[in-house]
Amino acid sequence: MKRASEIEEAKASLLRELNERRAREGKPALASYPDAGCTSCGEMPASGVPLFATSVPYIRTCQDCVLKEFPFRKLRLSRAEKIMWYRNNPTFHRSSDYGIVLTDQALYLYSPFWFVFARWRRIPLSEIRGAEFRDSRLFPALHVQRNGRDAVLRTPPDYPDEMEYDRRNLIEAAERLRTVIQQ
Ligand SMILES: [Zn+2]
Numbered sequence: 001m002k003r004a005s006e007i008e009e010a011k012a013s014l015l016r017e018l019n020e021r022r023a024r025e026g027k028p029a030l031a032s033y034p035d036a037g038c039t040s041c042g043e044m045p046a047s048g049v050p051l052f053a054t055s056v057p058y059i060r061t062c063q064d065c066v067l068k069e070f071p072f073r074k075l076r077l078s079r080a081e082k083i084m085w086y087r088n089n090p091t092f093h094r095s096s097d098y099g100i101v102l103t104d105q106a107l108y109l110y111s112p113f114w115f116v117f118a119r120w121r122r123i124p125l126s127e128i129r130g131a132e133f134r135d136s137r138l139f140p141a142l143h144v145q146r147n148g149r150d151a152v153l154r155t156p157p158d159y160p161d162e163m164e165y166d167r168r169n170l171i172e173a174a175e176r177l178r179t180v181i182q183q
Helices: 006-023 160-182
Strands: 052-053 060-062 084-090 099-103 106-110 120-124 128-134 142-145 150-155
Touching: 084 160, 099 160, 106 142, 128 160, 142 160
Parallel strands: none
Antiparallel strands: 052 060, 084 099, 099 106, 106 120, 128 142, 142 150
């Protein structure tokens, strides 16, 4: 548990970054760290725009801000499409990253191993028949069963801690997909 003064310091530095982003977008600076709404843009999301909690209690991100970050900024969603869950693993030593996005309409997978102009793959939820996690020492993978060819997202080899984080993401993705297709 962090001390209160450390949290205040973290919020002060996040507020500075937030106001730099706001200045670039021509928005007025905020006087204090936002207790509600998106802590990336400082706005309350418009109605229907999801706001995501993170593992840090005072950091929240709206869908618009998620879609401004790599690798999600190359993802094109249809109007009114809502992200339900997303994961990636932006570590400083990796030159690239993967991405998993589950919306109310489709699953989107992004792999650094795929051809550069086709890295985001869209699978409509209606085409998904099953999903499972298959472990491996170097390339743990999410397998998504569909009517035609299965889609497979492998996460890259990395330090053990990072690979454990990736495995948990792949396991959760498979669990969420199985829940969604049962509905
Ligand atoms: Zn935002």
